Amino acid sequence: MxxxxxxxxxxxxxxxxxxxxxxxxxxxxxxxxxxxxxxxSLKKRETNIIGVFLTDYSGAFYGQLLQGMQEALAKKGYELIVCSGKETHRFLPERIVDGAIILDVTFPDEELIKFANLGSKLVVLDRELEHENIKQVLLHNESGATLAIDHLIDKGHKKIYAVTGPDISYDANQRLTAVRQTVGRHSDIEYQEIEGNFNKPAGERAAEQIVREYSGPAAVFCLNDEMAIGMYDYLSKTDYRVGKEVHIIGFDNIEVARFTVPRLATINYSKRKWGTLAAEHLVKLLANEHVQNERIYVSLIDGDSVQKIQ
Known part of the structure; x- marks a missing residue:
């Protein structure tokens, strides 16, 4: 036979x-x-599997984002696998996945361009790359950071800290640039940056520094909510109260933010929609359909932790 x-x-x-x-x-x-x-899959040249590449799996950020991707892909007959680490990069040239969504700051631009040149279809959420096989679905980071700083200034704050993110993070750099531009338009604002890393320990360290040099009410823009939650945790063990001596605003509106007391002011956007759009754009790319770059719009949640200075 x-x-x-x-x-x-x-x-x-x-x-x-x-x-x-x-x-x-x-x-x-x-x-x-x-x-x-x-x-x-070698014979068919497709696996019906999409890879999403993340920097790591830590924090409370990814759940809704991945849910949006998974739901959108399932409707089109695709499965989703979550990847992290350099060894998984070979999934693209080896065709283990049909395409990829990138939210991984450790994935070099030049490597993505190389894979795109070889025919890989990619959607990036964390950088700007121009290539016929790459599309962007990015956050409106600049608008969000501007909203945050304007909100603090409108509340009457004259001393403002920014707790930054990782130097290699596109989102962090976009937000910080907008913060500097917005503060720069106000000569009466005392502005200071504290190095952060998008995690709770960085927020705790920032709160410790602010308490150590405290001389009057201060407002803090944490470039993500994880660091803001870290500040809450540290300040809860001191005599300094959030919303009284220290006023905080974050970015991302992660689920835990709504349970803080006082409620954390933050920059909100739909992480589920972000994931959904990324997946839908990638499916269109795989089908050789026309796809445009997209921006995810943001809004301000005015919590109780940023009160007006009397």
Whole structure:
């Protein structure tokens, strides 16, 4: 019996008789045969799997984002796998995934361009890259940071801190640039930056510094909510109260933000929509349909932790 006859039978082809097909399927069952997905994908040149590449899995940020991706992809018959680390980068050139969504600051631009040149279809959420096989779905970071600083100034604050993010983060750099531009338009504002890293310990360290050098009411823009929550935790162990001596605004509106007391003021956007749009754009790219770059708009949640200075 030829290899092609066995292959036809295993794949349900009408090119073999029912009797022959039944014999081959019986033998396959007896031998516990399982189709080789990798071999099948090599022949079809598709796997129906999409990879999302993340810097890491920590924090409370990713849940709604991934949910939006998964729901949108499932409607189109795709599965989603979450990847992190340099070894997973080979999934693209080896065609283990059909395409990828990138939110991984450790993934070099030049490597993404190389894969795009080889035909990989990509959607990036954390950088600006121009290539026919790459599309961008980015946050309106500048608008969000401007909203945050204007909000603090409108409340009457004259001393403002910004707790920054990682130097290699596109979002952090976009937000910080907008903060500097906005503060620069107000000569009467005392402005200071504290180095952060988008995690709770960085917020705790920032709060410690602010308490140490405290000389009067201060407002703080944390470039993400994780650091803002870290500040809350540290200040809860001191005599300095959030919303009284220290006024805080964050960015991302993660779920825990609504349970803080006082409620954390923050920059809000739909993480589910961000994930959905990224997935939908990638599916269109894979189908060779026209796709435009997109921006996710943001809004301000005016919590109780930024009160007006009397």
């Amino acid at each position: 030829s290899i092609s006859t066995v292959s036809y039978a295993l794949n349900g082809s009408p090119k073999v008789t029912g009797e022959t097909s039944a014999k081959i399927l019986a033998i396959a069952k007896e031998l516990n045969y399982v189709p080789n997905a990798a071999a099948r």
